[in-house]
Amino acid sequence: MAKKEEKIEYVKNGKRLDGRKVDESRSLKIEAGILNRADGSAYLEWGQNKVIAAVYGPREALPKHIQNPYKALVNYQYRMATFSVPDRKNPRPARREIEISKVCGEALEKVIFVEKFPNTTIDIFVEILDSNAGTRVAGLTAASIALADAGIPMRDLVAAIGVGKAGGEIILDLNKEEEDAPDAVDIPLAIMPRTEEIVLLQMDGLLTKEEWKKALKLGLKGCRQVYEIQRATLRKQYEAAEKEAKVGEKGEREKGEKVK
Amino acid sequence: MDNVTWDLKADKAVKLIKEGKRVDDRALDQYRAIEIKKNISENAEGSALVKLGGTEVVVGVKMVLGEPYPDMPNEGTISVGAELLPLASPVFEFGPPRPESIELARVVDRAVRESKALDFKDLCIEEGEKVWIVFIDLYALNDDGNLFDACSIATLSSLLETRIPKLEDGEIIKDEYSGKLKLSRKPLLCTFSKIAGKIVVDPVLIEEKAHDARFSLATTEDNYMCAFQKGGSGSLTESEIDQCIDTAFKCAKQIRKQL
Amino acid sequence: MSEKKIVVPGELITGERKRLGSHVFVENGKVYSDSLGLVYTDKDVASVVPLHGKYIPRRSDLVIGVIVSETYSGYIVDINSIYRSYVSKEYIRENLSRGAIISAKVRDVNEINEAELEDVRVFYGGELLSTSPVKIPRIIGKNGSMLNELKSGTACSIVVGRNGWIWAKGGNVSLLVEAIELIEREAHLSNLTNKVGEFLRKKVSK
Numbered sequence A: 001m002a003k004k005e006e007k008i009e010y011v012k013n014g015k016r017l018d019g020r021k022v023d024e025s026r027s028l029k030i031e032a033g034i035l036n037r038a039d040g041s042a043y044l045e046w047g048q049n050k051v052i053a054a055v056y057g058p059r060e061a062l063p064k065h066i067q068n069p070y071k072a073l074v075n076y077q078y079r080m081a082t083f084s085v086p087d088r089k090n091p092r093p094a095r096r097e098i099e100i101s102k103v104c105g106e107a108l109e110k111v112i113f114v115e116k117f118p119n120t121t122i123d124i125f126v127e128i129l130d131s132n133a134g135t136r137v138a139g140l141t142a143a144s145i146a147l148a149d150a151g152i153p154m155r156d157l158v159a160a161i162g163v164g165k166a167g168g169e170i171i172l173d174l175n176k177e178e179e180d181a182p183d184a185v186d187i188p189l190a191i192m193p194r195t196e197e198i199v200l201l202q203m204d205g206l207l208t209k210e211e212w213k214k215a216l217k218l219g220l221k222g223c224r225q226v227y228e229i230q231r232a233t234l235r236k237q238y239e240a241a242e243k244e245a246k247v248g249e250k251g252e253r254e255k256g257e258k259v260k
Numbered sequence B: 001m002d003n004v005t006w007d008l009k010a011d012k013a014v015k016l017i018k019e020g021k022r023v024d025d026r027a028l029d030q031y032r033a034i035e036i037k038k039n040i041s042e043n044a045e046g047s048a049l050v051k052l053g054g055t056e057v058v059v060g061v062k063m064v065l066g067e068p069y070p071d072m073p074n075e076g077t078i079s080v081g082a083e084l085l086p087l088a089s090p091v092f093e094f095g096p097p098r099p100e101s102i103e104l105a106r107v108v109d110r111a112v113r114e115s116k117a118l119d120f121k122d123l124c125i126e127e128g129e130k131v132w133i134v135f136i137d138l139y140a141l142n143d144d145g146n147l148f149d150a151c152s153i154a155t156l157s158s159l160l161e162t163r164i165p166k167l168e169d170g171e172i173i174k175d176e177y178s179g180k181l182k183l184s185r186k187p188l189l190c191t192f193s194k195i196a197g198k199i200v201v202d203p204v205l206i207e208e209k210a211h212d213a214r215f216s217l218a219t220t221e222d223n224y225m226c227a228f229q230k231g232g233s234g235s236l237t238e239s240e241i242d243q244c245i246d247t248a249f250k251c252a253k254q255i256r257k258q259l
Numbered sequence C: 001m002s003e004k005k006i007v008v009p010g011e012l013i014t015g016e017r018k019r020l021g022s023h024v025f026v027e028n029g030k031v032y033s034d035s036l037g038l039v040y041t042d043k044d045v046a047s048v049v050p051l052h053g054k055y056i057p058r059r060s061d062l063v064i065g066v067i068v069s070e071t072y073s074g075y076i077v078d079i080n081s082i083y084r085s086y087v088s089k090e091y092i093r094e095n096l097s098r099g100a101i102i103s104a105k106v107r108d109v110n111e112i113n114e115a116e117l118e119d120v121r122v123f124y125g126g127e128l129l130s131t132s133p134v135k136i137p138r139i140i141g142k143n144g145s146m147l148n149e150l151k152s153g154t155a156c157s158i159v160v161g162r163n164g165w166i167w168a169k170g171g172n173v174s175l176l177v178e179a180i181e182l183i184e185r186e187a188h189l190s191n192l193t194n195k196v197g198e199f200l201r202k203k204v205s206k
Helices: A002-007 A095-109 A135-149 A209-259 B003-018 B099-114 B147-161 B205-210 B238-258 C133-140 C142-154 C173-186 C192-205
Strands: A028-032 A040-046 A049-060 A073-080 A120-130 A159-166 A169-172 A185-192 A197-207 B034-038 B046-052 B055-066 B077-084 B124-126 B130-142 B163-168 B171-180 B188-195 B198-201 B213-219 B225-231 C012-014 C024-027 C030-033 C037-041 C045-050 C062-070 C074-078 C085-088 C101-109 C115-122 C127-130 C157-160 C165-169
Touching: A028 A135, A028 A209, A040 A135, A049 A135, A073 A095, A073 A135, A095 A120, A095 A135, A095 A197, A095 B099, A095 B225, A120 A135, A135 A159, A135 A185, A135 A209, A159 A197, A159 A209, A169 A209, A185 A209, A197 A209, A197 B099, A197 B238, A209 B238, B003 B188, B003 B198, B003 B205, B034 B147, B034 B238, B046 B147, B055 B147, B077 B099, B077 B147, B099 B130, B099 B147, B099 B188, B099 B213, B099 B225, B130 B147, B147 B188, B147 B213, B188 B205, B188 B238, B198 B238, B213 B238, C012 C037, C012 C045, C024 C045, C062 C115, C062 C157, C062 C165, C085 C101, C127 C173, C133 C142, C133 C157, C133 C173, C142 C157, C142 C173, C142 C192, C165 C173, C173 C192
Parallel strands: A073 A120, B077 B130, C085 C115
Antiparallel strands: A028 A040, A040 A049, A049 A120, A159 A169, A159 A185, A185 A197, A197 B225, B034 B046, B046 B055, B055 B130, B124 B130, B163 B171, B188 B198, B188 B213, B213 B225, C012 C030, C024 C030, C037 C045, C062 C074, C062 C101, C074 C085, C101 C115, C127 C165, C157 C165
């Protein structure tokens, strides 16, 4: 199997294995406000990745000894559904999920006005329903929308994307096949779009400094595109509230006329 | 809890760093003194105790026979675990591993694994049947900051000493060895704290308490980077990361001379 | 009021110096929104009305609350906020039990948004209705105009709390619920008071 992999050309005539260009992300769709009980929520599809994010809070942090008198706790829980990977995943949180939860929560803490809500917790639950590489950045992108949907005051959104290397080429938004390349490098990246400060950054694989500079440039470009989709999603949600209002009004009128 | 006094100490660290100074009088890009004691455990296949200033860790390597993953039938693997022993700090407790120790183990793991220093195919004994699993266990004895780098130095020191147990009829023979583990690279982590907008290398515990963000990267002697990990609730800019990269290569080069 | 502008968290509102209204913050001399919402700016003030949000108590707000428990000197009251609030027994003559509905004025708010209440009025019977706190200004309307429409159109006794809770008794409470839902949906539109009036008259006439 390993021998076969070495022969794969990950980029051929400027096209990748799935037909994308090197700087092209998989298609991304986000919808806000999809869960009734949550204070905020979002559903996201990014290529094959499917993610639900829900936000509860700020609410009293319990047990009391975990409360911080200066700020709200950001409790981020990233989980993969048992059926979201080719082999059934043990439902118990794996070490990978715990680590991802930690770094993603820290990334969001930077944008949330946590100091406004001492002694509380803001719980963010991210469930991966289907996966094909890049789920942590998909989860973070969805969580950021869910937080805005919950009306939690924030300095900015967080836009995230994966960037990296396969077959010697620096590429955007790696899929699983590319992530399995023998020389694969995977760099999950998240920024505050307004200032382009980096709030999430991880990397594995062998990379030179020159390659890193190129990858970051591509990653930042990708994050800006993700941000535009996030912004459009939220604006659409606001406008949908108005549209629904107009439909509702029409409905009432019809009902009224029928009665007459 | 002693949170309040830590806050005061952290405030002082911030104040000093604003003036370009540190609590222990180091330069912002200066590493603490390192002491390495190898082979501290005879039962381990490889081991080391590392003192990094006031931080002290031991790492032990055990080679264990196991089955390969079905999708990698001709490869062994490594497994890194971290124990933040309650004896190392008043805030460490027994019990299931906390996110902090899981992160520590996984970042040290990535530095070794992703550097490809170990060829996992060398760890195959019988394809599809039997492989070596290299268990690397990290024990913190004294936490005075930057457990990441201390564990990384101790891990590399231990791996460089690790002997492969001798096998006869597929069984390990006690106290006999067939040779040393082959390492093709020497990856080392280098960790930074961002405090009051400044980057400092090898933070002490007070600096860790004061920091906005943490950034670790692993470098190799042949000019590769093989792992990044940003932590903490702060942010980093591109130029701050560049600064970390350059300092990390410099510091790791110095540390390698001591191995 | 200028044209409607929808903003997302972190979006620039203005580079000019303005007094800060709600849900905005300043960074490097510029004013940004901290929420998804509509911008309201005039000569002096920059402000955002969020689409969603939890109630943060402010001094002298009128709120509707529910008694949660009794302490030696007062009561713990749920006011639909992040934190529970407290009212001293000196403001209440009778004994209250868990679940009693009251209205009260916010006497003081401490630095972590815990409210202390005063001017308590205890309700007997009636129902507790709930809406988003950010919609309450529309439910009251200019100089109480919307609230008057609601009262006359449903014949309910109504007390509206800033915290998104509404107490109503008598009259047609289910019609009131429908009207509130209408206001929630159309909170962004102009001429809402007349529409709601029309809606109520139509419903009543049938």
